Amino acid sequence: MEVISVANNKGGVGKTMQCYQLACHLANQGRTVLVIDLDSQANLSSTFEVQIQRTLIPEWLIGDVGLEDVMVPSGGKGEFHQNISLIPSSRHMANLSKLLIMSEAEIRRDAGRKERLLRIRLEEAKGKFDYVVVDTPPMLGDELIMALVASNRILIPTQAQDYSIDGLEELMDTFEIIKETENPVLEFTIIPSMVNRRRKIEQQRMEELALSFNITPPIRNLVHMQESISLKKPVFMMGKRCTGKNDYQDLWQFLDL
Ligand SMILES: Nc1ncnc2c1ncn2[C@@H]1O[C@H](COP(=O)(O)OP(=O)(O)OP(=O)(O)O)[C@@H](O)[C@H]1O
Numbered sequence: 001m002e003v004i005s006v007a008n009n010k011g012g013v014g015k016t017m018q019c020y021q022l023a024c025h026l027a028n029q030g031r032t033v034l035v036i037d038l039d040s041q042a043n044l045s046s047t048f049e050v051q052i053q054r055t056l057i058p059e060w061l062i063g064d065v066g067l068e069d070v071m072v073p074s075g076g077k078g079e080f081h082q083n084i085s086l087i088p089s090s091r092h093m094a095n096l097s098k099l100l101i102m103s104e105a106e107i108r109r110d111a112g113r114k115e116r117l118l119r120i121r122l123e124e125a126k127g128k129f130d131y132v133v134v135d136t137p138p139m140l141g142d143e144l145i146m147a148l149v150a151s152n153r154i155l156i157p158t159q160a161q162d163y164s165i166d167g168l169e170e171l172m173d174t175f176e177i178i179k180e181t182e183n184p185v186l187e188f189t190i191i192p193s194m195v196n197r198r199r200k201i202e203q204q205r206m207e208e209l210a211l212s213f214n215i216t217p218p219i220r221n222l223v224h225m226q227e228s229i230s231l232k233k234p235v236f237m238m239g240k241r242c243t244g245k246n247d248y249q250d251l252w253q254f255l256d257l
């Protein structure tokens, strides 16, 4: 079972888009996928057509409920959705940090450190899924740290713009700390996201990024990509005109997924 998290502490860079396309692509290849939405905005949950009043993720992480209690089938249409199970989020997720503080003594007994909770809970998913895909919120909080500790790889969508690239430093510092202390196998990949190739400055920023990091082929900023989310159809189900298909094909090939 490979655990892949999509993360960037900057908002609106295409994390949820990436998770949706990745989970659907893997499921369409016949792999079983557990999707975990750790963001209280619950955008990924609604793209998989699952809306719930109150997520049980905090209770699951603390160990009060089991995997079967938090997991639901994807509500999406298309046969491949049968391969997707989802741990949905809701606004209640915003209370996670408070709940973790309240359960501090139990967590210390059970996990040693709260950062390890997701990794420990995912033990129960081993053997049941080929992949776990985790969407994270746009901040360096408990959810993101837990995801870094639980993952084999982190995919980092990044816009080829100054503020996005500046924000990467903070995430990279956290990545290094987690790799040194809790998770030596963790690897990361930077995905240039929502790229507008016609803008010279973006092209230049991408070239600069490529000097410091091993970056993947880019995902362009395309109207069809927004449509893919609104229609709740992954790019491979979109019509011929959807050029985003090619971007994703190149990306999956590069990532060996
Ligand atoms: N390649 C793309 N081309 C065009 N629009 C895109 C692309 N990728 C994402 N979008 C759109 O940009 C917006 C932000 O994308 P998304 O929600 O995936 O970002 P995010 O990083 O998950 O945001 P947040 O930090 O709020 O969770 C959405 O409306 C999405 O449909």
Ligand SMILES: [Mg+2]
Pocket: 015, 016, 017, 039, 043, 135, 136
């Ligand atoms: Mg998101």
